[in-house]
Amino acid sequence: MTIDYRHGISILEIIVYSPTLFVALWMAFHHGFKKSSGWYFFVVFSLARIVGAACYLATIAAPSDVGLYIAWAVCTSLGLSPLILGCLGLLSRANDSIMRKTGNAFSPIIFRFVVLVSLVALILSIVGSTQNSDITHGSITTESKVALVLFLITWLAVCGLFLLIASRSHSIEDGERRLLLAVGISLPLILVRLVYSFIYAFGHLASFNMLSGNVTIQLVMSVLEEIVIVFICLGIGLTLQVRPSAEYNQQASVSSYQDSQVELESGVGQSQAPQKQRHQRPKRGGGPIARLVMFIVDEIKERRR
Numbered sequence: 001m002t003i004d005y006r007h008g009i010s011i012l013e014i015i016v017y018s019p020t021l022f023v024a025l026w027m028a029f030h031h032g033f034k035k036s037s038g039w040y041f042f043v044v045f046s047l048a049r050i051v052g053a054a055c056y057l058a059t060i061a062a063p064s065d066v067g068l069y070i071a072w073a074v075c076t077s078l079g080l081s082p083l084i085l086g087c088l089g090l091l092s093r094a095n096d097s098i099m100r101k102t103g104n105a106f107s108p109i110i111f112r113f114v115v116l117v118s119l120v121a122l123i124l125s126i127v128g129s130t131q132n133s134d135i136t137h138g139s140i141t142t143e144s145k146v147a148l149v150l151f152l153i154t155w156l157a158v159c160g161l162f163l164l165i166a167s168r169s170h171s172i173e174d175g176e177r178r179l180l181l182a183v184g185i186s187l188p189l190i191l192v193r194l195v196y197s198f199i200y201a202f203g204h205l206a207s208f209n210m211l212s213g214n215v216t217i218q219l220v221m222s223v224l225e226e227i228v229i230v231f232i233c234l235g236i237g238l239t240l241q242v243r244p245s246a247e248y249n250q251q252a253s254v255s256s257y258q259d260s261q262v263e264l265e266s267g268v269g270q271s272q273a274p275q276k277q278r279h280q281r282p283k284r285g286g287g288p289i290a291r292l293v294m295f296i297v298d299e300i301k302e303r304r305r
Contacts, residue, residue: 003060005215009223010053017053020230021046027237032245038089039237042230045082048075049226069211070130076210077125077144080151080193081118083229084158087186088114090179090233091161096245097176098168106164114157121150140201148201152194159187175241182236189225196221 003011024042031039052075055068062068092111099105128143162183169177196217200208207214210222 006218007057007060009215009219010056013049013053013223014057016227017046017049017230020234021050023234023238027234031237031240031242038086038092039234041082041086041089042234045079045086045226045230048078048082051075052078073129073211074126077129077147078122079226080190080197081122081125083186083190083193083226084151084154085115085118086229086233087183087190088118088154088158088161090183090237091158091165093243094165094172094176094179097173097179097243098165098171100243101173102171104171106161110161114154114161117150117157118154121147121154124150145201148194148197152198155187155190155194158183162187173243175239176243178236178239182233185232186229189229192221193225 024039024046027039028043052072055071059068095105124143125147128141131141166180169180196208199205207217210218
């Protein structure tokens with residue numbers, strides 16, 4: 001079996017996603033795995049594309065090995081979920097920026113619910129691919145169709161969150177608004193990728209079969225869209241600064257608020273405020289040792305007053 005047009009796409013994916021995998025890993029470590037930036041989803045996506053392309057290239061030596069095609073199909077099915085969740089992670093970071101600046105952001109429960117639906121769709125997609133014994137003929141299982149519907153629902157949910165957060169773009173910190181640009185460009189490209197899968201799954205058009213259909217259609221409606229999305233999100237991510245988590249700032253503000261309330265209730269803040277006022281000290285000259293000695297003397301005089 002010789003290398004054909006479709007194998008060339010697999011070679012292109014290995015060339016493209018090998019460096020993006022390391023960039024995504026660096027982004028995840030740089031910004032922190034525990035934060036809601038979503039860079040690890042691009043790590044998963046790049047890794048899935050590399051493994052899937054390698055499995056498909058392996059069919060050159062073993063064209064009748066169904067296991068390789070199933071592995072390729074599973075890795076292909078992993079594409080939509082990480083991309084959608086990656087965009088959701090960028091929106092979550094923008095939402096955290098609103099929380100840090102105004103303290104009035106959207107509830108993180110909304111983001112968690114969308115993540116849950118997307119993970120269910122991902123599981124169904126994997127199950128549908130592994131149980132498809134007739135994958136070489138391009139058959140689609142019911143689980144795969146349900147997964148596509150759930151992916152569409154999550155895409156609509158992310159679009160809704162994008163519009164809500166964009167309406168509060170003035171509340172986002174400087175330097176973080178570019179996250180909306182990355183998501184705004186990526187969402188239409190993800191829709192094209194979804195349409196490509198829907199046409200074959202529900203329209204049964206042979207030209208849109210990822211295994212035996214028109215390779216140019218696959219390149220234009222699937223492969224290039226994914227590459228552009230990854231490049232845009234990681235490219236804008238490289239320009240972002242490391243930010244503290246919104247939860248930490250929120251807890252700190254609540255703690256300081258509680259401390260101030262305790263002081264007001266006990267009267268400590270009012271009774272001791274005049275006592276804590278210090279007289280303005282004159283500027284001292286000399287070297288560091290002389291200044292230290294005079295500082296100690298001033299402290300002793302201050303305590304005697």
